Amino acid sequence: MPENDTIPSAVQAAVARHSHDAANLVQILHDVQNQLGHIPEQAVDQVARVLGIPPVKVAGVRGFYHFFHDRPHGRYDILFSDNIIEHFQGKQELLNYICTQLWVEPERVSEDGMVRVGSTSCIGMSDQGPAALVNGLPVTRLTMERVTALVDLVKAGKPPAEWPAEFFQVADNLRRADALLGEPLERGAGVRAVLEKGADGMLAEIDKSGLRGRGGAGFKTAVKWDFCRKAVDTGAECQEVGGTICDNTAATVRYVVCNADEGEPGTFKDRVLLNSYADLVFEGMTVAARVIGARQGFLYLRGEYRYLLDKLNGILEQRRRDGLLGERILGTDFSFDIAIHLGAGAYICGEESALIESLEGKRGTPRNRPPFPVTHGYLGKPTVVNNVETYASAAKVAAKGGEWFAQIGTAQSTGTKVLSISGDCERPGVYEYPFGVTVRQVLADCGAKDIHAVQVGGPSGTIIGEAEFDRKIAFEDLATGGSMMVFGQGRDVFEAARNFAHFFAHESCGFCTPCRVGSRLIAKGMDKIASGHGTCADVEELKRLGHLTRTMSHCGLGQTAANPVMQTLEKFWDHYDKRLRSKEFEPSFDLDKALETARKITGRDDAWAHISAD
Amino acid sequence: MSDNTITIDGQAVPFAPGQTIMEAAMAAGVYIPHLCHNPEFTPHGSCKLCTVTVNGRNAASCTMPAAPGMVVQNDTEELNANRRALTQMLFVEGNHVCPFCEKSGNCQLQAMGYFLGMMDPHYDQFYPPRDVDASHPDILLDLNRCILCELCVRASRDVDGKNVFGVTGRGPHTRITVNSASGRLGDTDMAVTDRAADVCPVGAILKKRHGFEVPIGQRTYDHKTIKDVHMEEAGK
Numbered sequence: 001m002p003e004n005d006t007i008p009s010a011v012q013a014a015v016a017r018h019s020h021d022a023a024n025l026v027q028i029l030h031d032v033q034n035q036l037g038h039i040p041e042q043a044v045d046q047v048a049r050v051l052g053i054p055p056v057k058v059a060g061v062r063g064f065y066h067f068f069h070d071r072p073h074g075r076y077d078i079l080f081s082d083n084i085i086e087h088f089q090g091k092q093e094l095l096n097y098i099c100t101q102l103w104v105e106p107e108r109v110s111e112d113g114m115v116r117v118g119s120t121s122c123i124g125m126s127d128q129g130p131a132a133l134v135n136g137l138p139v140t141r142l143t144m145e146r147v148t149a150l151v152d153l154v155k156a157g158k159p160p161a162e163w164p165a166e167f168f169q170v171a172d173n174l175r176r177a178d179a180l181l182g183e184p185l186e187r188g189a190g191v192r193a194v195l196e197k198g199a200d201g202m203l204a205e206i207d208k209s210g211l212r213g214r215g216g217a218g219f220k221t222a223v224k225w226d227f228c229r230k231a232v233d234t235g236a237e238c239q240e241v242g243g244t245i246c247d248n249t250a251a252t253v254r255y256v257v258c259n260a261d262e263g264e265p266g267t268f269k270d271r272v273l274l275n276s277y278a279d280l281v282f283e284g285m286t287v288a289a290r291v292i293g294a295r296q297g298f299l300y301l302r303g304e305y306r307y308l309l310d311k312l313n314g315i316l317e318q319r320r321r322d323g324l325l326g327e328r329i330l331g332t333d334f335s336f337d338i339a340i341h342l343g344a345g346a347y348i349c350g351e352e353s354a355l356i357e358s359l360e361g362k363r364g365t366p367r368n369r370p371p372f373p374v375t376h377g378y379l380g381k382p383t384v385v386n387n388v389e390t391y392a393s394a395a396k397v398a399a400k401g402g403e404w405f406a407q408i409g410t411a412q413s414t415g416t417k418v419l420s421i422s423g424d425c426e427r428p429g430v431y432e433y434p435f436g437v438t439v440r441q442v443l444a445d446c447g448a449k450d451i452h453a454v455q456v457g458g459p460s461g462t463i464i465g466e467a468e469f470d471r472k473i474a475f476e477d478l479a480t481g482g483s484m485m486v487f488g489q490g491r492d493v494f495e496a497a498r499n500f501a502h503f504f505a506h507e508s509c510g511f512c513t514p515c516r517v518g519s520r521l522i523a524k525g526m527d528k529i530a531s532g533h534g535t536c537a538d539v540e541e542l543k544r545l546g547h548l549t550r551t552m553s554h555c556g557l558g559q560t561a562a563n564p565v566m567q568t569l570e571k572f573w574d575h576y577d578k579r580l581r582s583k584e585f586e587p588s589f590d591l592d593k594a595l596e597t598a599r600k601i602t603g604r605d606d607a608w609a610h611i612s613a614d
Numbered sequence: 615m616s617d618n619t620i621t622i623d624g625q626a627v628p629f630a631p632g633q634t635i636m637e638a639a640m641a642a643g644v645y646i647p648h649l650c651h652n653p654e655f656t657p658h659g660s661c662k663l664c665t666v667t668v669n670g671r672n673a674a675s676c677t678m679p680a681a682p683g684m685v686v687q688n689d690t691e692e693l694n695a696n697r698r699a700l701t702q703m704l705f706v707e708g709n710h711v712c713p714f715c716e717k718s719g720n721c722q723l724q725a726m727g728y729f730l731g732m733m734d735p736h737y738d739q740f741y742p743p744r745d746v747d748a749s750h751p752d753i754l755l756d757l758n759r760c761i762l763c764e765l766c767v768r769a770s771r772d773v774d775g776k777n778v779f780g781v782t783g784r785g786p787h788t789r790i791t792v793n794s795a796s797g798r799l800g801d802t803d804m805a806v807t808d809r810a811a812d813v814c815p816v817g818a819i820l821k822k823r824h825g826f827e828v829p830i831g832q833r834t835y836d837h838k839t840i841k842d843v844h845m846e847e848a849g850k
Contacts, residue, residue, distance in 0.1 A: 056780030063782030510788030
């Protein structure tokens with residue numbers, strides 16, 4: 001427990017470091033927690049008082065994010081990545097083993113306050129899983145051997161900083177590079193190009209390139225940037241701008257935001273882009289800033305990638321020293337800077353308006369739209385939000401021209417796509433292809449044989465079986481944000497869908513009824529079928545719930561939450577059929593399960609303590 | 615006909631610039647079922663009961679601005695079935711005890727259930743453990759019946775200027791919370807005369823010592839549907 005008198009100084013330091021701005025509340029809470037280990041009530045009160053906002057607001061933000069804690073959560077906080085790929089890699093056995101060895105129950109802090117072992121949504125390490133976050137830092141390639149060593153280190157009381165460095169090594173696993181990642185871009189080439197061509201000229205290049213958003217939705221980048229630069233702030237301070245297109249010197253404040261909240265299970269390509277191509281990403285953001293007329297940019301980095309924070313800040317610093325960022329870039333009157341905001345464990349913050357809310361220091365609840373971020377984004381100002389890969393591509397377009405880019409890929413999907421491939425293949429990792437490549441080709445290249453199904457675009461995307469392997473990765477066919485999870489023969493597609501159903505129920509922000517309750521009902525329905533008590537009536541119910549969440553939900557999370565269940569019902573019915581207990585009868589009470597409490601009390605688990613289902 | 619017209623179920627409905635579909639509809643005497651919306655407060659858009667189909671896509675009518683020429687479907691079988699399912703979800707998600715709830719007959723959730731022809735909860739009950747806070751001398755806060763419409767949050771913030779209520783947690787753990795270090799309502803500056811004290815559409819915020827003043831059977835929704843009441847309030 002922190003001493004009471006350390007709280008005020010920790011809070012003062014955190015608030016001062018983030019310029020006493022309530023819009024930085026999430027960052028302030030990160031700092032407070034780093035200092036105190038958790039965020040106690042007293043700190044909430046202090047933060048609120050110093051910032052001049054109600055404590056209930058601070059408590060609400062603290063309560064929203066997985067990685068913020070209102071009580072001590074152990075000197076060692078070990079969170080296993082819960083993606084289905086890692087389940088297939090034996091995550092649960094490792095977790096159970098570690099719990100047994102450390103004498104702890106999953107998800108509960110040990111009684112001596114030393115350790116908590118639990119699960120968290122995919123941490124972006126499926127190519128080198130099973131993986132876990134230990135005090136926020138990824139430990140990869142977990143084996144029984146590594147876990148045993150980890151247990152010994154915990155028992156010996158060694159802080160993670162003294163653990164073997166190889167535990168924390170994250171490999172890029174870049175297996176195939178193409179137009180984007182293949183040939184390096186000279187630092188500053190994109191910035192020089194945009195300064196030379198000007199905002200209009202560069203926007204024309206981006207338009208010519210046909211570049212579309214890499215997050216998965218595929219909105220045309222040039223159109224988004226154009227909307228934003230034409231959007232005029234109606235707020236009092238900017239009214240004089242009128243209807244003219246603003247540039248950097250005009251009064252309308254605009255923002256460039258990079259969405260690095262790569263949370264879709266099975267995706268990790270942004271991790272590699274940020275680790276090895278960060279200059280390209282920042283370059284693209286700078287190009288966007290010049291085009292739309294922004295002075296400030298933000299990179300919203302998911303909390304799971306905190307280990308990249310120092311490195312990224314170092315690169316920003318270097319760019320400032322090189323005159324590529326900051327005041328008067330390359331001696332011109334164009335000024336632009338980038339700050340990194342750290343998320344705190346919330347998949348929903350990958351949704352652009354939730355991301356903006358989080359950037360503003362609030363709970364990551366998606367906004368009502370319209371208005372859209374291009375007109376009312378960060379602090380209500382026109383804001384462009386693009387994916388990491390989109391900015392990297394934009395930098396390449398800036399330097400090499402729109403025509404060069406447009407020749408790559410297909411007519412409707414120009415350029416390349418960076419894929420994160422995990423699961424049953426010999427060479428999981430990051431693969432870059434021109435758009436239009438078939439799934440079959442990708443599977444062959446990564447050494448995937450005897451494949452049952454491929455989950456393209458993560459849980460919110462599309463699952464396909466062998467019959468669809470000739471489909472193409474492209475916006476007009478299989479659109480994807482980049483996740484590609486490979487399930488070999490013998491893998492249980494139903495279990496994957498059930499895992500995803502729980503993922504969505506867990507990650508729902510809780511704002512709207514259909515998603516908050518519906519995603520949970522779907523997960524419960526899948527559990528019932530898994531337990532062997534499902535009937536055809538349950539399947540019909542799942543379909544109704546799927547329709548409801550898809551058509552009535554507030555945002556993309558709820559609208560896609562039923563995708564895995566709906567698609568597997570349609571394409572992999574045999575996985576359900578064999579589990580259904582009855583086609584007519586509706587057994588809803590499980591006598592054996594009802595005895596669980598009694599078994600726990602008596603410490604029995606033998607055959608006589610169970611009632612057989614038949 | 616002016617440009618500022620939309621159609622709802624084929625009926626032409628005029629709107630003033632800046633009005634939402636809900637506002638235009640209510641002003642024209644067209645009822646769109648809703649729970650978290652209250653015309654006195656900033657639209658919220660969370661219960662999703664007021665979802666309508668706008669030019670082929672669903673949107674919450676309480677937050678969607680009306681735009682010229684919008685073609686809106688409202689009173690359709692599918693939308694009403696979805697609204698009924700959402701109402702059932704709100705019932706099973708909390709712990710609702712209509713037969714002995716003080717709010718019975720004055721409760722909008724219950725009235726909405728009747729209005730939409732809800733005959734049973736349909737889904738398995740969640741039976742969530744939720745807090746009851748009786749620390750305030752005049753007000754009882756029973757989160758068992760909360761439907762997360764955040765009207766109390768909005769009323770306390772926007773009308774009372776007190777920020778007594780907030781929201782914390784996430785997903786299934788989302789809950790209303792109270793602005794005091796102890797987390798108890800009794801330690802806030804809330805007064806029974808606050809707008810937030812009587813804005814709750816369900817029985818989550820109740821005034822103490824005012825139980826059953828109007829006998830069951832003579833309460834608001836015992837004789838009128840929620841539609842009638844909402845339309846009367848809208849002056850229609």
